[in-house]
Amino acid sequence: MLLEVQDLSVNYGVIQAVKGVSFNVNAGEIVTLIGANGAGKSTILHTISGLIRPKSGKIMYDGTEIQKEKSQKIVASGISQVPEGRHIFPGLTVLENLQMGAYLRKDREQTKKDYQTVFERFPVLAERKNQDAATLSGGEQQMLAMGRALMAAPKLILLDEPSMGLAPIFINEIFDIIQAIQKNGTTVLLIEQNAAKALAIADRGYVLSVGKIVLSGTGKALLANKDVQKAYLGG
Amino acid sequence: MKRNLKYNLVWLLIAVVGWILINVLEGVGIIDQFAETTLVLIGINIILASGLNLIIGFSGQFSLGHAGFMALGAYAAALVTQAMPTELGLALGIIIGMILAGVVALIIGIPTLRLKGDYLAIATMGAAEIIRIILINLKITNGPAGLYGLPQLASWSTVYVLVVVTTVLTVNFIHSRNGRAVMSVREDEIAAESMGINTTKFKVAAFVFGGMTAAIGGALHATYIQTIAPNDFGIMESISILIIVVMGGIGSMTGTFAAAILLGVLDMVLQSFGALRMVLYSLALILIMVFRPKGLFGTWEFSVKRLFNRKKRAKEEV
Numbered sequence: 001m002l003l004e005v006q007d008l009s010v011n012y013g014v015i016q017a018v019k020g021v022s023f024n025v026n027a028g029e030i031v032t033l034i035g036a037n038g039a040g041k042s043t044i045l046h047t048i049s050g051l052i053r054p055k056s057g058k059i060m061y062d063g064t065e066i067q068k069e070k071s072q073k074i075v076a077s078g079i080s081q082v083p084e085g086r087h088i089f090p091g092l093t094v095l096e097n098l099q100m101g102a103y104l105r106k107d108r109e110q111t112k113k114d115y116q117t118v119f120e121r122f123p124v125l126a127e128r129k130n131q132d133a134a135t136l137s138g139g140e141q142q143m144l145a146m147g148r149a150l151m152a153a154p155k156l157i158l159l160d161e162p163s164m165g166l167a168p169i170f171i172n173e174i175f176d177i178i179q180a181i182q183k184n185g186t187t188v189l190l191i192e193q194n195a196a197k198a199l200a201i202a203d204r205g206y207v208l209s210v211g212k213i214v215l216s217g218t219g220k221a222l223l224a225n226k227d228v229q230k231a232y233l234g235g
Numbered sequence: 236m237k238r239n240l241k242y243n244l245v246w247l248l249i250a251v252v253g254w255i256l257i258n259v260l261e262g263v264g265i266i267d268q269f270a271e272t273t274l275v276l277i278g279i280n281i282i283l284a285s286g287l288n289l290i291i292g293f294s295g296q297f298s299l300g301h302a303g304f305m306a307l308g309a310y311a312a313a314l315v316t317q318a319m320p321t322e323l324g325l326a327l328g329i330i331i332g333m334i335l336a337g338v339v340a341l342i343i344g345i346p347t348l349r350l351k352g353d354y355l356a357i358a359t360m361g362a363a364e365i366i367r368i369i370l371i372n373l374k375i376t377n378g379p380a381g382l383y384g385l386p387q388l389a390s391w392s393t394v395y396v397l398v399v400v401t402t403v404l405t406v407n408f409i410h411s412r413n414g415r416a417v418m419s420v421r422e423d424e425i426a427a428e429s430m431g432i433n434t435t436k437f438k439v440a441a442f443v444f445g446g447m448t449a450a451i452g453g454a455l456h457a458t459y460i461q462t463i464a465p466n467d468f469g470i471m472e473s474i475s476i477l478i479i480v481v482m483g484g485i486g487s488m489t490g491t492f493a494a495a496i497l498l499g500v501l502d503m504v505l506q507s508f509g510a511l512r513m514v515l516y517s518l519a520l521i522l523i524m525v526f527r528p529k530g531l532f533g534t535w536e537f538s539v540k541r542l543f544n545r546k547k548r549a550k551e552e553v
Binding site: 103 | 412415416418419421422423425426427428429430431432433486534
């Protein structure tokens with residue numbers, strides 16, 4: 001098991017956003033957390049990457065507890081996050097954004113090769129290498145955010161709503177890329193409001209509702225589930 | 236730095252040519268004593284403003300306490316050169332001032348850089364006031380009267396060399412891996428944190444670096460003007476450095492140079508207008524801000540590298 005979350009609770013002040021959530025991610029899988037706004041999906045992701053501290057519970061990564069580690073250490077240990085709303089660095093060029101992703105890496109030779117891999121996967125980034133990242137379109141910025149996360153050479157990549165606010169043509173492309181990332185051997189934890197798309201490519205999924213997991217199963221089983229269809233897939 | 240060796244060499248060449256040019260102009264008599272003083276003040280302002288630009292423009296932290304660090308450098312250099320009126324004393328004074336300013340910036344920076352925007356501005360302003368009040372009340376600094384009759388050790392050559400050195404260091408820092416980290420903190424703190432960047436560390440690093448360059452500026456001020464008093468380093472001094480940064484363009488070193496030169500020359504030309512001087516000076520500031528609200532250069536930088544690449548590309552196209 002690459003990642004195991006045990007009985008995780010997170011508070012924002014007095015509000016309990018996550019109430020005793022447990023789930024796990026095996027190496028090589030795509031696992032998705034789906035649920036409505038405010039279900040606690042992003043909070044869980046931020047807790048895993050060390051931006052928020054949990055109130056209680058454990059996060060085990062590769063056999064060690066990480067819920068008390070600093071985010072620098074978590075990134076260095078191989079977890080990399082693509083934040084919701086992309087959060088690219090607007091004043092920096094596309095290349096500089098990618099260089100920021102590789103910030104903690106020391107293996108220069110492999111890093112150089114990885115730039116090539118990222119440029120092959122996202123040709124549009126190669127074309128706009130020296131352009132200010134702020135001038136990219138929304139879909140291109142999402143690709144940049146994903147490329148930047150991949151430059152950290154992660155074992156586990158956390159994707160927070162990658163399809164949010166994108167044109168349908170880009171959404172399909174993004175989901176194709178997520179599958180390609182998995183094929184390359186990187187494990188994916190995906191958070192999505194677009195439940196149909198997410199479950200279609202996921203090995204397993206968990207359904208969150210107001211801070212609790214209410215359902216879990218393989219992607220296919222959840223897609224076929226009547227309750228899930230009713231609540232998240234529009235009938 | 237190694238990769239940019241070629242461009243650094245070109246810059247060095249430009250710097251040497253500039254130095255020779257000014258020397259020749261002085262020999263011919265075009266630059267008189269008055270103009271030389273203006274040149275020195277411009278140089279000191281460039282050092283001060285490029286340090287502040289690093290803090291405000293590149294790390295995105297709004298500081299109003301630059302004069303405080305300048306004061307530390309000025310007093311350190313003044314006290315050391317009084318005891319030791321030689322070139323070595325000047326070098327020692329500058330170094331001690333830089334260390335002092337660096338340590339104080341570290342002490343101030345760690346708690347205050349958690350604040351943002353106007354809160355940080357007020358906190359840094361307060362810190363600079365504390366430094367000023369301490370200088371007024373210490374015996375060794377001769378209280379509110381300040382120190383005078385200091386040996387004039389800094390010549391315009393000293394200032395020129397130090398402008399070049401601090402600029403090369405600052406620009407190379409900005410273009411380094413750590414410089415990119417500083418800018419990423421400015422653009423998006425959450426994203427920077429999730430890239431594994433210790434955001435507090437880099438904010439403090441930029442603040443300390445900026446404080447240390449301010450100390451250089453202060454030391455030169457003390458050993459060229461030969462008189463310093465605590466009131467030279469009040470809030471108005473911080474603001475006049477800030478004006479240079481804002482006018483040149485926040486985040487543009489080229490702009491800082493241009494604004495420092497423009498304001499310095501303007502100040503010199505307006506000397507003959509007497510009482511009208513400050514009115515005309517303020518009017519010029521207002522006009523610049525109306526027509527160039529992002530500063531003279533915005534975030535644009537003059538780059539030898541780009542110039543080279545453009546030439547190369549033009550050749551390939553032919």
